[in-house]
């Protein structure tokens with residue numbers, strides 16, 4: 615029997631929505647796309663983002679502090695943990711239901727609360743760059759900056775968002791358990807929200823005030839699990855060069871070297887498409903045979919069959 619292709623999927627914002635009801639609806643559509651891949655004979659591991667959700671949790675915790683002065687501030691690492699559990703809960707239930715609806719009864723679904731070690735000297739701590747929370751107008755953003763001392767930035771022409779530090783993921787603390795679960799055939803959701811950022815202090819893991827990029831965390835997870843494919847599912851069918859310009863060109867099949875050249879030429883927006891292409895390059899260049907794919911959530915199956923998406927390989 616042919617060995618199953620192991621795929622790590624990184625789910626973007628459109629796979630999860632921005633609010634509780636949106637998320638509840640979105641995870642149903644997302645689960646269909648994931649179970650399609652399982653029915654194609656793939657072994658799937660799911661990672662996901664948390665930008666809107668971690669912003670929402672953080673705001674809720676700030677409101678709690680205002681209401682009850684006994685409550686100290688909730689660290690951002692704890693907000694990431696809360697967002698992992700909240701998204702994992704919805705996703706694992708939707709996946710479980712979709713599997714059962716299709717008569718698949720032998721694939722248990724579980725979310726692994728995952729910590730990821732970061733380097734406390736990572737220069738990213740000095741320059742906040744990861745957008746979280748809702749999109750705001752310039753006036754709203756100025757107000758937030760003044761009231762909470764947040765760093766606010768314009769996000770790829772879509773409005774203003776708070777930005778926080780986003781160090782690179784160095785080590786997945788729970789990788790052994792994740793590997794055991796995946797190897798035994800479970801459908802695992804791991805490294806949610808890029809993983810809970812922690813700094814090692816001897817035997818102690820201290821939460822870091824940051825949000826790790828889920829595309830980088832997913833590339834690390836894919837390498838650690840010796841996956842065949844990293845699929846980054848987002849809101850566009852393909853990555854483009856000259857994006858949004860008259861001479862825009864959608865990319866279908868490119869080598870790691872071509873991708874690196876396009877990165878250098880500045881074709882991908884920081885904070886949105888750039889980390890995806892960088893993560894795709896990181897995974898595809900890590901071992902011959904490994905491939906990355908960037909495509910639309912709804913096109914995941916077509917992408918794996920080779921009919922759409924941006925495929926990056928050595």
Ligand SMILES: Nc1ncnc2c1ncn2[C@@H]1O[C@H](COP(=O)(O)OP(=O)(O)O)[C@@H](O)[C@H]1O
Nearest residue numbers: 626627848849850853854857881882883886887
């Ligand atoms: N060169 C590019 N090609 C395609 N999309 C791009 C490019 N540069 C920026 N983008 C934008 O990046 C978005 C995907 O990033 P983002 O919304 O942050 O992803 P997600 O939330 O799915 O992780 C696309 O929807 C598109 O608007």
Ligand SMILES: NC(=O)OP(=O)(O)O
Nearest residue numbers: 663664665807827828
């Ligand atoms: N943590 C993270 O990368 O989240 P988003 O994908 O929502 O930006």
